[in-house]
Amino acid sequence: MSGLLDGLPPRPDGAVYLDNNATTRVAPEIVEAIQPYLTDVYGNPSSIHRFGAAAGRAVEEARDQVAALLGADPAEIVFTSGGSESDNLAIVGTLRAHPDKRHIVTTAVEHPAVLSLCRELESRQGYAVTYLPVDGEGHLDLDALRDALRPDTAIVSIMTANNETGVLFPVAEIGRIVREAGVVFHTDAVQAVGKLPLDVNELPVDLLSLSGHKLHACKGVGALYVRRGTRLRPLIAGGHQERGRRAGTENVPGIVSLGMACRLAAQEMETEQTQVRALRDRLEEAILAAVPDCRVNGDRERRLPNTTNISFDYIEGEGILLLLDRAGIAASSGSACTSGSLEPSHVLRAMGVPFIAAHGSVRFSLSRYTTPAEIDYTAAVVPRIVERLRAITPFDKEHATF
Amino acid sequence: MWDYTDKVMDHFLNPRNVGFLEDADGVGEVGSMACGDALRLSFRLDAEGRIAEARFQTFGCGSAIASSSVLTEMLIGKTLEEAARITNEDIVRELGGLPRQKMHCSVMGREALEAAIVDYYRRQGKEVPCALLHEDPEICHCYQVSEHTIRDAIARHDLAEVEDVTYHTKAGGGCGQCHDEIRRLLAEYADAKAAHPPVTVDLAADTGFHREVARLLAEEVAPALRADGGDVELVAVHGRRVHVRLTGQCAACPASDATVEGWIQQRLRELLADETIVVVEEKS
Numbered sequence: 001m002s003g004l005l006d007g008l009p010p011r012p013d014g015a016v017y018l019d020n021n022a023t024t025r026v027a028p029e030i031v032e033a034i035q036p037y038l039t040d041v042y043g044n045p046s047s048i049h050r051f052g053a054a055a056g057r058a059v060e061e062a063r064d065q066v067a068a069l070l071g072a073d074p075a076e077i078v079f080t081s082g083g084s085e086s087d088n089l090a091i092v093g094t095l096r097a098h099p100d101k102r103h104i105v106t107t108a109v110e111h112p113a114v115l116s117l118c119r120e121l122e123s124r125q126g127y128a129v130t131y132l133p134v135d136g137e138g139h140l141d142l143d144a145l146r147d148a149l150r151p152d153t154a155i156v157s158i159m160t161a162n163n164e165t166g167v168l169f170p171v172a173e174i175g176r177i178v179r180e181a182g183v184v185f186h187t188d189a190v191q192a193v194g195k196l197p198l199d200v201n202e203l204p205v206d207l208l209s210l211s212g213h214k215l216h217a218c219k220g221v222g223a224l225y226v227r228r229g230t231r232l233r234p235l236i237a238g239g240h241q242e243r244g245r246r247a248g249t250e251n252v253p254g255i256v257s258l259g260m261a262c263r264l265a266a267q268e269m270e271t272e273q274t275q276v277r278a279l280r281d282r283l284e285e286a287i288l289a290a291v292p293d294c295r296v297n298g299d300r301e302r303r304l305p306n307t308t309n310i311s312f313d314y315i316e317g318e319g320i321l322l323l324l325d326r327a328g329i330a331a332s333s334g335s336a337c338t339s340g341s342l343e344p345s346h347v348l349r350a351m352g353v354p355f356i357a358a359h360g361s362v363r364f365s366l367s368r369y370t371t372p373a374e375i376d377y378t379a380a381v382v383p384r385i386v387e388r389l390r391a392i393t394p395f396d397k398e399h400a401t402f
Numbered sequence: 403m404w405d406y407t408d409k410v411m412d413h414f415l416n417p418r419n420v421g422f423l424e425d426a427d428g429v430g431e432v433g434s435m436a437c438g439d440a441l442r443l444s445f446r447l448d449a450e451g452r453i454a455e456a457r458f459q460t461f462g463c464g465s466a467i468a469s470s471s472v473l474t475e476m477l478i479g480k481t482l483e484e485a486a487r488i489t490n491e492d493i494v495r496e497l498g499g500l501p502r503q504k505m506h507c508s509v510m511g512r513e514a515l516e517a518a519i520v521d522y523y524r525r526q527g528k529e530v531p532c533a534l535l536h537e538d539p540e541i542c543h544c545y546q547v548s549e550h551t552i553r554d555a556i557a558r559h560d561l562a563e564v565e566d567v568t569y570h571t572k573a574g575g576g577c578g579q580c581h582d583e584i585r586r587l588l589a590e591y592a593d594a595k596a597a598h599p600p601v602t603v604d605l606a607a608d609t610g611f612h613r614e615v616a617r618l619l620a621e622e623v624a625p626a627l628r629a630d631g632g633d634v635e636l637v638a639v640h641g642r643r644v645h646v647r648l649t650g651q652c653a654a655c656p657a658s659d660a661t662v663e664g665w666i667q668q669r670l671r672e673l674l675a676d677e678t679i680v681v682v683e684e685k686s
Contacts, residue, residue, distance in 0.1 A: 003416045316438065318463035322414065335438070335463070343575065344438065355436040392420050392467060394442040394459035395435060402431040402442065 004388045005326050009380045016329045016374040020214075021163050021191060021307060021365035027216040027264055030257045034218070037253040045250050046239065055252045062259025066223050069262040070208065071199035073228065078242045079255050082222035083190040083211030084113040087157070089224050089235050089246065090186040090207040091117055094155045095127070096233035098184075101154035105183075107132045107140060107169075108350040114157050114188055115346070132158075137299040138167035138351050142177060149181045156185050160192035160208075164334055164347040164363060165298030166307030168192070175204030184230065190214055190222075194265035195272045195304050206230045212254060216367070217261035221254030271368045277305035279375045280366050284308045286379035291386050293397065297353055297361060306366040309334070311348075311357035314396055315389040320362055323385045329378050334361040356400060406464065407498035413468035418475055421457040427525065430518030433510055437545050437572070439466045443514040445477060445522075453477045453485060458514075465500055466507040472496050473511040486519055486531070488512065489664075506572055509551075541583045544576025552584060556591045557668050564588070595672070611675070612639045618673050619646065623666055634666065637683050644670060647683045 017025065037058060043051025045059050060074070067074040080086045091104070091114065106118050108131045121127040130148040132140055140158070149156070156178045160171050171187050178185040186207035189198060194215035200208065208225040212218055226232055226245070238247025284296060293313040312320065317335030324331055334345025335358075343349065344358035353361070364378070394402070406414070423429075426444035433440030439462030448454035456474040460467045473493055477485050490508040494500050500508060523530040539549050555561060555570040564584050568574040574584050616636050624634050627648075637645040648662060667680035 005415060314435075314461065316462050316466075319414070319467060322411075322464045326415065355438075359435070359438050392417060392459060393461040394422075394431075394440060395461050401434055402440070 004323055004385070008327055008384060009377060011328050011381075012371075012373045012377050014328075016378055018364040018366060018370065018374075018378065019330045019332050020367040020370075021166075021363065022332055023213045023219065024216045024367055025369060026213075026218055026257065027261065029264070030217060030260050033260050034253040034257050037256050041252070045252065046241065055250075058252060058256050059250050062255045065259035065263045066210075069193070069198075069266050070225055071201045072225050075243070076200075076226055076228055078224045078226055078245045079250060079258070080222045080224055080246055081220055081251070083111070083188065083209055083214070085235075086190075086209035086211070086222045086224040087111070087113040087186075087188050088117055089232070090209060091121075091155055091157055092235055093232040093245075094184050094186070094207070094230075095121070097231035098154045101152045102126070103128045103130070103150050103153040105130045105132065105145065105148045105153055105156040105158075107134065107158055109134055109138065109162055109164075109347045110157070110159055111163055111188055111190065114159070118157075134350050136352050138162060138165050138297075138347075139299060139302075140169060140174075142170070142173060145174065146177055149178070149183060153181070153183045156183055158185075158187055160187045160189040160198070161196070161304045162298070162347060163191045164345055165309045165351075166191070166304035166365075167298040168196075168302045168304065171205065172203050179204050179206070191304060191307075194261070194269075195276075195306060197269055200225060200227065207232075212258040212261060215261045215265050217257040218254045221251050221258045223258065268368050272305050276366050276368055276370065279370055279372060280306055280308055280364075282372075283364060283366075283375045283379055284310070286376075287382050290379070290383040294386070295357065297348055297351065297357075307363065308365075309348075309361055309363045311353065312360040312362065312386050313356050314393050314400075315360045315386065317360050317362055319389050320360070320385055323388070324362075324381065327381045327385070329381060332363050332365075334363065335359045356395070404465070404501050404504065406468075406501070409472070409496075409498045410465055410468040410500065413471040413497070414464040417458075417467055417471040419455075419457050419471065419478075420459065422459055423455055423457050426457075428518040428520075428522030430514040430516065430521060432513045432517055432546070433461070434546065435461060436576075438462065439507065439510055441466070441470050441510050441514040443470070443473070443511075443518045445518060447482075447522075451481055453480050453482075462507065462510075463504070465497075465504040466510060468497060469493050469500070469507045469511045470514075473515065477515070482519055482522065485515065488515060505570075509571075541587070542571075542573035542576065542580045544580075545572040547571050547573035549587065552587055553591070556588060557672065558664075560672075562588060562592070611642070614674055615639055615644050615670065615678075618670060619666075622673060623669055627662070632662070634662075642675065642677045643679045643681060645681045645683055 041054045043055040045052055045056035063074045063077050066077050104118055104127055106114055118129045122129045132144055134140055158169055158174055161168050175185050184206045187205050188209045190209055190211045193210040206227045210223050212221040234245050236247045241247055241250060287310060295311055297309040297311055317333030321331060321333050334348050348358040348361055423444040423446050425446060427447045429444045431442045442459045445453050445456040456477040458470040458474050460470040476488055476496060490512040493508040493511045520530050540546055541549050541552055551571050552567055552573050559570060561567055564574050564581050567584050574581055619634060619636050627633055633649040634646050635649060637647050663680055663682040670678045
């Protein structure tokens with residue numbers, strides 16, 4: 001057999017980065033804008049002198065920018081170290097503020113930042129947790145949510161957009177149900193912020209997590225939106241930063257990058273909904289047309305504009321990713337082998353995607369920097385890679401087992 | 403991303419001997435789509451009884467494909483007796499190493515080889531060598547892991563928890579229904595360990611070590627082998643290296659060396675000293 005990479009089309013300059021749900025490149029204008037905060041403006045925002053004042057002003061300006069993207073009041077924004085900390089602060093902070101309530105509602109397809117935390121609270125701290133199932137399209141049954149709510153439910157935590165499939169949950173409707181029951185509603189909007197317009201004046205959410213590096217800011221910075229009046233206990237004890245809700249000297253360059261990223265996101269929202277969506281659809285349709293026995297995982301309508309998750313039957317995702325990487329294309333997979341775990345993606349399994357498809361799933365996630373040439377190159381490479389790996393596998397449509 | 407060696411990447415990107423031999427003398431199929439990896443191995447012998455051709459088809463990750471590919475290269479030119487001695491460690495060594503979480507890829511290669519050799523003997527209507535035909539019920543149905551594999555991992559690595567067993571063998575990593583079975587095997591091992599506490603010896607005094615090895619071989623090891631018609635005798639002790647010779651049925655069994663060597667070493671390590679190395683002398 002010839003090499004798996006023989007005969008691929010010529011590749012465009014540089015690598016093709018289609019793993020933007022994992023992390024994004026820092027916007028070039030942000031790289032430039034944070035330079036002063038890595039050099040001259042090194043003061044501690046809490047300090048009284050001019051060094052501190054300059055840093056403090058930068059943090060507050062960033063807070064205004066983050067608040068503006070969400071339609072929030074700046075006082076409702078708490079800076080954190082990222083999405084995971086925001087999720088932990090939202091859930092644990094709420095539980096600590098309501099010690100008499102011992103029940104949590106979440107979904108089976110949350111990000112590990114929420115799911116692992118809930119499992120931990122369940123197994124080690126005796127909380128009761130309801131994990132709402134999803135259907136084959138990745139959607140929730142809202143009646144199941146209504147039924148799950150109890151008098152002792154402390155918090156409902158349901159993501160806005162799924163990181164693996166891009167499927168959107170109806171956060172507005174969920175929020176109405178949850179808040180009518182008098183329960184705190186948290187949404188992990190890490191994948192949605194910057195890709196979809198989100199306005200907390202219209203969305204009945206109490207707490208909303210976002211992460212800088214998913215929208216072209218730096219890693220190590222994020223924020224939690226805390227609706228005014230929401231009771232929340234801090235996780236990190238220490239200084240009085242962030243109005244006593246999150247101690248620790250501010251990550252000034254990171255926070256500046258997040259503020260600017262939010263400002264850019266507001267400007268580029270239309271690009272995400274038009275250009276990025278069109279390129280994603282172009283890639284998806286080209287692959288579906290060229291490759292037999294493959295399918296899109298999750299509802300193709302109610303979905304993030306940048307994400308497609310495609311299962312290639314009878315082959316394993318890690319091999320696809322390794323070959324894509326060799327061809328200069330970066331993507332990710334829900335296969336077990338890429339993570340070191342034995343089970344394929346919990347999201348795909350919760351959707352009932354069969355093993356033959358779950359092991360061979362690949363996620364392509366675009367950004368506003370993705371070009372048509374990159375998409376056309378990827379669309380040309382993927383069918384060949386799939387064909388090569390299918391020539392090795394013992395399974396096919398007629399023989400799915402030994 | 404995994405830190406694969408150049409050799410793993412070479413065998414993944416340029417797999418050797420892909421396919422299936424229609425005129426195979428032996429075919430081994432292990433794994434399934436649900437497991438996340440599967441391998442069909444086929445071989446054909448030449449007139450002298452050496453493996454002339456070997457082919458593989460693999461569903462799995464890069465390291466599974468590389469393990470299968472390198473195994474076919476290792477097989478060609480070997481007699482079945484020589485081939486049967488290839489262990490998963492040999493496959494890993496040939497690849498220049500595998501990430502720890504990927505060891506099961508090499509185990510799959512060894513299992514397919516074993517299955518293909520057993521298939522050969524069955525096709526020939528010959529008796530399958532005892533070491534290849536253990537009564538071996540499947541414990542974990544999600545990942546098709548046998549009792550033998552689990553017991554072996556428990557003893558080899560002195561495992562105490564179900565999740566340790568999962569990490570080493572994949573067993574129990576799926577639906578979890580076999581956890582009670584795994585706990586039973588863990589308990590049996592723990593009981594056996596309690597009944598035969600490790601013998602403390604003065605490792606500085608070589609004579610004491612030698613005497614203990616002789617006693618343990620006679621009292622603990624040989625009786626188990628005799629149950630299968632085999633036997634073992636002590637040839638020499640050099641430092642912590644114990645040289646033994648297999649006799650009885652084991653001496654006639656083409657596949658016994660690697661299997662029995664590993665088992666004796668593991669018993670002596672349990673009973674005596676962790677650094678014990680057992681070497682089976684060539685059969686006379």
